[in-house]
Each structure stands twice: as structure tokens, then as C-alpha cells.
Amino acid sequence: MxxxxxxxxxxxxxxxxxxxxxxxxxxxxxxxxxxxxxxxxxxxxxxxxxxxxxxxxxxxxxxxxxxxxxxxxxxxxxxxxxxxxxxxxxxxxxxxxxxxxxxxGERFYVDENILWPSHFSKNLVVRVSFRWRRTADDAWTFGSITFRHDVQPRPVYTLPVPKRKPSAWKQAEGQQNELGRTWEHFMHSALYSVRDFFREGGDGSKIPEAFQAIADRHTGELNNYSLKFWRQKYLAFANHNTVGQHIF
Structure with a gap:
């Protein structure tokens, strides 16, 4: 990838x-x-x-x-x-x-080699590793941040009601597929979040070990601000004023 x-x-x-x-x-x-x-x-x-x-x-x-x-x-x-x-x-x-x-690359590198989980739960996790240094003459410092996102499933009223209730296996398969798509979007967002932090001149020592994604208050989904861990004080405002904006 x-x-x-x-x-x-x-x-x-x-x-x-x-x-x-x-x-x-x-x-x-x-x-x-x-x-x-x-x-x-x-x-x-x-x-x-x-x-x-x-x-x-x-x-x-x-x-x-x-x-x-x-x-x-x-x-x-x-x-x-x-x-x-x-x-x-x-x-x-x-x-x-x-x-x-x-x-x-003289100052930072974000490792995008993230393995897909073999099974998805509603509590999604993505760990992004990176290396960084303040100048090209400094030694590399290695670190990582673990992003978490709790999926809040919502009913889709626009879909037709099936004539026959899907089997438990079919329901489980559909849920795994949907969680997989959500995880992929979450993973991409996490990578871009760390990269953008460094692009904006961020200090790698300020990256937290873990961060809970802040979902859009209206949709429960990720938006442009959900994973901006370095702008936590603005997230509540952005979450209130931004509806359903998706990134990457």
C-alpha cells in the first residue's frame, strides 16, 4: 500500500x-x-x-x-x-x-505499513508509527500513536425492508464488511493526521501515545477534525459547526 x-x-x-x-x-x-x-x-x-x-x-x-x-x-x-x-x-x-x-523525509517519516485486522469489532484501533528529528543533523527519534474510534451504528431508513430476515451468518458478514470500510477510512485518516501534524511544523515529542477520535456529534462519523489530536481545544467547536464532512 x-x-x-x-x-x-x-x-x-x-x-x-x-x-x-x-x-x-x-x-x-x-x-x-x-x-x-x-x-x-x-x-x-x-x-x-x-x-x-x-x-x-x-x-x-x-x-x-x-x-x-x-x-x-x-x-x-x-x-x-x-x-x-x-x-x-x-x-x-x-x-x-x-x-x-x-x-x-529529512525531518520525518510516517510508516504506512499497517496490517488489516483479521476481525473487526465496533471499537476500531489503528496504530501509526513514525520517526522524526528537529534537524537533518539530529539522530532519529521513533514513536507511535494509537488512534481509537468507537463505531456507533445507525439505522438506514432508505433501504428497503427485506422480505426475509437475513441469516445470522449473513448479518455478521454484512457487519464485518461495513466495519472494514469504516476501518479503512479511519486508517487513512490516521495516517494523514500524523503527516499533517509534522507538515505544520509539529514537534514529535508532543504526539500523545493514544488518542480517541472525536466523531461528528450529528452523524457519529469521522469528519475533518476528528483525528487532529493537536487541536483538541478546537474540536468541540468544529464538531458543532461541521456536519458530515469527510476527509481523504
Whole structure:
């Protein structure tokens, strides 16, 4: 999983591509109506975002090469040009993200390797480990924070009433699936919370060992402020004024 950190293999691929060469090869691909030389660049290894845009660009070029009428050729060429620009933008975005992460990596790193529980209860737990230091010359300090969230199930009145009551096994399976989705969102929120704390200049020694998520008072779900452990005095106000805003 690469939720907040670009993998080493993706970094290597991003560093192997020159922005100017990429743009030149994109223009060449549109002229030749095929990926051609562009295929030799490791774009498919630059992360899902770039790989997806590369796929779209390839499809746009194929559609252009198969167009027959002058009007259709013009339309398909415009589509290919836009797809090429999207590919270039996606690469530049990932390159900038990588550079930001490398700069931040001199001061902190949040470990996103969190194992999925084999079974979920209504009391969800996510432990996020990290390392940090005040300057690049300091030794690393390691720590962790355990986030907890008590799920408060609420009835969904918009769903039709089943003709037959589901079996106990089916109900348990549905509950596990729902808790799994909630845990995944909770886990993502926890990772971003720790990362954002450091991005805002937070001192790692101030991170508590544990934090109870503060759910939205109206929905009982997580919102933009639920895991901001360093802003506890603002949580009550935010919880009162924010309804159902979800993050990440």
C-alpha cells in the first residue's frame, strides 16, 4: 500500500524521466498517432495516477489513428492533445510530490505499513508509527500513536425492508464488511493526521501515545477534525459547526 508515501520503485521511475523529453515525446506521439518512442519511458511505473493517464493517452491515440472523416480526425486529435496534456500534468504532479516527500523525509517519516485486522469489532484501533528529528543533523527519534474510534451504528431508513430476515451468518458478514470500510477510512485518516501534524511544523515529542477520535456529534462519523489530536481545544467547536464532512 502506498497511501501517503511514494514507493522507492516509483521514485526511481520518476527520476528516470526528464520533463522536457516527456513533453517532446508526447507531441511526437500525437503527430505519429501512436505512442512510439514514448513507450520506452518508465511511465507505467511512476504510480497509478501517471499509469492511468498513459493508458488514456494510448487509447486517444488509437482512436485518432482509426478516425476517417476530416471532422472526426480533428475531434480525435483534440482529444489526444488533451490526453497528452493530462499525462504531462500527472507526471509533473507526481514529480513535485516526490520532491516534497524527499524534503520532508529529512525531518520525518510516517510508516504506512499497517496490517488489516483479521476481525473487526465496533471499537476500531489503528496504530501509526513514525520517526522524526528537529534537524537533518539530529539522530532519529521513533514513536507511535494509537488512534481509537468507537463505531456507533445507525439505522438506514432508505433501504428497503427485506422480505426475509437475513441469516445470522449473513448479518455478521454484512457487519464485518461495513466495519472494514469504516476501518479503512479511519486508517487513512490516521495516517494523514500524523503527516499533517509534522507538515505544520509539529514537534514529535508532543504526539500523545493514544488518542480517541472525536466523531461528528450529528452523524457519529469521522469528519475533518476528528483525528487532529493537536487541536483538541478546537474540536468541540468544529464538531458543532461541521456536519458530515469527510476527509481523504
Amino acid at each position: 502506498t497511501e501517503i508515501n511514494i514507493s522507492d520503485s516509483e521514485k526511481s521511475a520518476l527520476k528516470a524521466v526528464d520533463r522536457r523529453e516527456l513533453n517532446n515525446l508526447i507531441d511526437q506521439a500525437v503527430r505519429e498517432e501512436q505512442l512510439g518512442t514514448l513507450s520506452r519511458l518508465p511511465l507505467s511505473s511512476c504510480g497509478t495516477y501517471v499509469a492511468t493517464k498513459l493508458t488514456y493517452f494510448g487509447k486517444a491515440l488509437k482512436a485518432l489513428s482509426e478516425a476517417k472523416s476530416a471532422k472526426n480526425i480533428e475531434n480525435k486529435r483534440d482529444s489526444a492533445v488533451r490526453a497528452g496534456r493530462d499525462l504531462s500534468f500527472a507526471f509533473s504532479s507526481m514529480k513535485c510530490r516526490m520532491e516534497t516527500e524527499e524534503q520532508e
